[in-house]
Amino acid sequence: MLETEDYTLEISVIIPVYNAAEYVRQAVESALEQPEVREVLLVEDGSPDNALEICQQLAAEDQRVILLRHPNGENRGPGASRNLGMRNARSPILAFLDADDYYLPGRFKLDAKIYTENPGCDGVYHAVSMQVENPEGLERWNNAGKAPDKIQTLTEEIQPESLAEALLEGTSGYFILDALSIKESVLEKSGFMREDLRLHQDTEWIERVAMTSRLYPGSLNKPVATWRVHAQNRISSPRSAVQKLDDRLRMWEALYDWCRKAGFEQYRPMIMLRMIENAASKQRFEGKDHGNAMRRLLRVSHIASWLLAHPRYALDRYFWQALREFTSTQPKHKEELDQR
Structure with missing residues (x-):
C-alpha cells in the first residue's frame, strides 16, 4: 500500500x-x-x-x-x-x-x-x-x-x-x-x-x-x-505491407467498436479517420498507381471494399464525416508511417 x-x-x-x-x-x-x-x-x-x-x-x-x-x-x-x-x-x-x-x-x-x-x-x-x-x-x-x-x-x-x-x-x-x-x-x-x-x-x-x-x-x-x-x-516477424496494415486496421476496428459501446463519442471521429486512411493507404496498391487518377480510383475501391466487409459503418455518421475530411484535405496522419 x-x-x-x-x-x-x-x-x-x-x-x-x-x-x-x-x-x-x-x-x-x-x-x-x-x-x-x-x-x-x-x-x-x-x-x-x-x-x-x-x-x-x-x-x-x-x-x-x-x-x-x-x-x-x-x-x-x-x-x-x-x-x-x-x-x-x-x-x-x-x-x-x-x-x-x-x-x-x-x-x-x-x-x-x-x-x-x-x-x-x-x-x-x-x-x-x-x-x-x-x-x-x-x-x-x-x-x-x-x-x-x-x-x-x-x-x-x-x-x-x-x-x-x-x-x-x-x-x-x-x-x-x-x-x-x-x-x-x-x-x-x-x-x-x-x-x-x-x-x-x-x-x-x-x-x-x-x-x-x-x-x-x-x-x-x-x-x-x-x-x-x-x-x-x-x-x-516477417509480414507483407498489406498484412501489417490489416493487423493495425483490426486494432482500430476493435477500439472504435469499444468506444461506441462505452459511450466515448469524442474519440470516434479520429479513429474512423485512422481506419479510412489505413484502408486507402498507398501501400495497399504499391506499383499499381499509375498517375493521380488511378491512385484516386484505387483508394476509392479499397475504401469501398472495406465498407462492404463492414456494412454497419455505412450507417455511421462518423464514417461519412471522416470520408469528407479524408477526400477534401491531405491527411495529417499517414498510416504507413505509423511505427507503433
Whole structure:
C-alpha cells in the first residue's frame, strides 16, 4: 500500500512468457530487485523452448515469483496471458514487463512520488530504451519498418485529459507497457485486453486506459526499462505491407467498436479517420498507381471494399464525416508511417 512519508508502493509485475528462455531470468531478477515489487506473476504461454522449466526454477527459488499457465498448457497469446496475470495479481498497483526485456534500477521510484503527490493519478508512464541484441534482430526490425529510435517515449508532457487524443494523433510519440504502472482499480473502467487480437492488443488497451483514466508522465528523457531487439521479436516477424496494415486496421476496428459501446463519442471521429486512411493507404496498391487518377480510383475501391466487409459503418455518421475530411484535405496522419 502507499506510504506518504517514504513514497513506497506495493506492486505486482506481470510477465507473459513465450519462447523467451534465454531472457526471462534477467527479466524476473530485474523486477525482484525493485523494492516496491511484492510479486512477479510469470504467465507461461505454451512456449516451444524450455521457458517453462526456467519459470519453474524461478518460482522455486523465490516465493515472490508465481507461475501461472493457461488450461492444458495452451498457447493463448500475450493478451490472454497478461489478462490471466492481472486477474491473479494481489497488489494495488500493476506493472508490466515483457519476458525478453528488463527493468533498470529505481524503476518505480518516481511512480511512488507521483501517485502520492497526485491523489487522482491512476497510472504513470515513462521512457524505455532500446538494446540491440544481435545484427539479425536489428536487420529484421529495420526490414519490418519499425521505428529506428533508440528510446520510446512521448516527446512532450501531456495533461492526462489530453493523452488519449495525443496517442490517437500519433505525432507526440508513444510509450510501451514496460514503462506503465496503473492502479488495479483502472481495470473496472478500461476492461481487460482483447484476446482476439494477436498483435497490437497492448496498443489498443493502452488507448482505452488513457481514455478512461488519468495517466501522468514520469521520466520521459531517462529510461526506466530496456526492451531488446532480437531475431525472435514477435512484432518484427516477417509480414507483407498489406498484412501489417490489416493487423493495425483490426486494432482500430476493435477500439472504435469499444468506444461506441462505452459511450466515448469524442474519440470516434479520429479513429474512423485512422481506419479510412489505413484502408486507402498507398501501400495497399504499391506499383499499381499509375498517375493521380488511378491512385484516386484505387483508394476509392479499397475504401469501398472495406465498407462492404463492414456494412454497419455505412450507417455511421462518423464514417461519412471522416470520408469528407479524408477526400477534401491531405491527411495529417499517414498510416504507413505509423511505427507503433
